[in-house]
Amino acid sequence: MRPLNICMVSDFFYPGMGGVESHLYNNSQCLMQRGHKVVIITHAYGNRRGVRYLAGGLKVYYIPALIVYSNASLPTFFCTFPIFRQIFIREQISIVHGHQAFSTFCHEAILHARSMGLKTVFTDHSLLGFGDTSGILLNKLLKFTLSDVHHAICVSHTSKENTVLRAALDPGQVSVIPNAIIAEQFVPDPGARDPKWTTVVVLSRLVYRKGIDLLVAAVPRICARCPRVRFIIGGDGPKRINLEQMREQHMLQDRVELLGSVKASDVRNVLVRGDIFLNTSLTEAFCIAIVEAAACGLLVVSTKVGGIPEVLPRSMVTFAAPEEDEVVEALRLAVEQAKERERGAEARFHGLVKKMYSWHNVAERTERVYLKVVDAEEPPLIERFRRYYGCGLVAGKLFCLVAAVDFLIGVVLAWLWPRDQIEIARGFSKERYQEEIRNL
Structure with a gap:
């Protein structure tokens, strides 16, 4: 089995409570038990900011951000690119996995990851309608994000049908992997x-x-x-x-x-x-x-x-x-x-x-998606713009502009902070951690 470096990104994580938070934590723990490296990026919760280690060596980046509603951060489009890029390079990330359509960090992380040429996966945890203003706007945003994502995951078949319709996806590019409990x-x-x-x-x-x-x-x-x-x-x-x-x-x-x-x-x-x-x-x-x-x-x-x-x-x-x-x-x-x-x-x-229901089963099925994605051929830049352009007469042009600006910002960041000048994070020693646990 090939070990992967995975970054989970969402506005919703502990100490917040909910299904997305539980999914992120438990799935990450099981993926680490299967030999993969997993880090999580979320926004700061009160005084919980900076880098924290949770049980089993799960590393979490709590990034300061302005919260606007229900634990969702204020959209900043390009402002998170520098810090996300630093984390992706420091942790040697190969797959960025965003969670929840309501999460600003999720959409921004996937956009920045694609500008850096990283593989991306998205998991949708909610259902949205098609007739209200908020639903229409969020569906258009989801269409933008999923136009250039390598694979999507939904937690139920109903959710898959909803996501495929909302984002006009190929059903073959969407998998159903349910939640679970311990x-x-x-x-x-x-x-x-x-x-x-x-x-x-x-x-x-x-x-x-x-x-x-x-x-x-x-x-x-x-x-x-x-x-x-x-x-x-x-x-x-x-x-x-x-x-x-x-x-x-x-x-x-x-x-x-x-x-x-x-x-x-x-x-x-x-x-x-x-x-x-x-x-x-x-x-x-x-x-x-x-x-x-x-x-x-x-x-x-x-x-x-x-x-x-x-x-x-x-x-x-x-x-x-x-x-x-x-x-x-x-x-x-x-x-x-x-x-x-x-x-x-x-x-x-x-x-x-x-x-x-078992989180180990969820992690195994998620791993199959990762292995499929990591071997996928990377499309040329012009193909990315073609996908964005197909999102609508007006929205398509706007999305192409956003993607182009983000790509150019990535080029500038690569010039200002070259990869070889960014320190690689030290790995977490499970053996030392387990020894210290035994000595407690």
């Missing part, structure tokens, strides 16, 4: 539940896309119809104020517990307190949260949107349309099922999820 970190604990209540757990970013308005409408109705049901809601975001107002208005302080932001290490401890997991997302490409909940033995109630129907078998999940009445009815049925569950059902759920 099942050993989500072992059921039936003794953690309160037998006096049927507990519904919600763990989500509290934003519109996650269907928090549906949750706000459904909680009082379920509490009125099922007097022995309570809710534990974890997560933070702009919609938290709506949940607090709902709880005050309906006087549900003793039945609705708002945990706020939940650390990754505490997710399992929250999940095992519940009987049912509720997901009210309005759009979702995969949804790791319902897999984690099922691994902990919870019954899952979820809106039937995006790629969610592909994630779990019907015996583990009850679907509802993303409408208030549908969610309430599906949750009521789940409450009845929870009362009648047979002993050992939690362990059975955990065993099934463990067989279905």
Whole structure:
């Protein structure tokens, strides 16, 4: 097997919480176990800036950047080129892998990498529409980025169809590799539940896309119809104020517990307190949260949107349309099922999820994409411009201009800071790290 030097790039990484962050960390760890070198580039989070090493020697560059919305950095187009180029050369990167269409760093890193002649891969973790202004603009940006990327990865077949349509891609250049979990970190604990209540757990970013308005409408109705049901809601975001107002208005302080932001290490401890997991997302490409909940033995109630129907078998999940009445009815049925569950059902759920999802399998399939990409023939510069020009009558010319300016900036940077004057980063010694761990 040929070891590769891979750079993962995204605005979304730890200490932020979410599916993209989990995917980046766990996939990187498994790729390193397979003998590859992996570094991650993301923006600074508060005082976490500079270079950090995480468990197993995973190297992370936290670059200072201005955050504009939901952990996404301000677009700067060419301003990140100098520092990205320094990192790519210092770490001897051969493949740049960008994650998430909403990430500014992802798009800029792929543009700069192509100007340097590096191989690129893109993973899309979300679904977008075609009829709203933000969707149209982001789709055009995605078309620009993916016009010159070597391969794209989606986390579900629904996500693949969406991405192929949005970016007008050849379906043969897009692979489907799902997310996964570490099942050993989500072992059921039936003794953690309160037998006096049927507990519904919600763990989500509290934003519109996650269907928090549906949750706000459904909680009082379920509490009125099922007097022995309570809710534990974890997560933070702009919609938290709506949940607090709902709880005050309906006087549900003793039945609705708002945990706020939940650390990754505490997710399992929250999940095992519940009987049912509720997901009210309005759009979702995969949804790791319902897999984690099922691994902990919870019954899952979820809106039937995006790629969610592909994630779990019907015996583990009850679907509802993303409408208030549908969610309430599906949750009521789940409450009845929870009362009648047979002993050992939690362990059975955990065993099934463990067989279905593994990060080692995800890393192996991702590695196949890398090996295919690294051997791909590099197109001439004129072919790159031809691809950009095909993005639209006006947008095509603009994209060609952006690519040309970026290429010229790369030439200037190569003159100002030649490769042979950039110090190569020292490799991480796994043997020394493991020895120090044993001595602790």
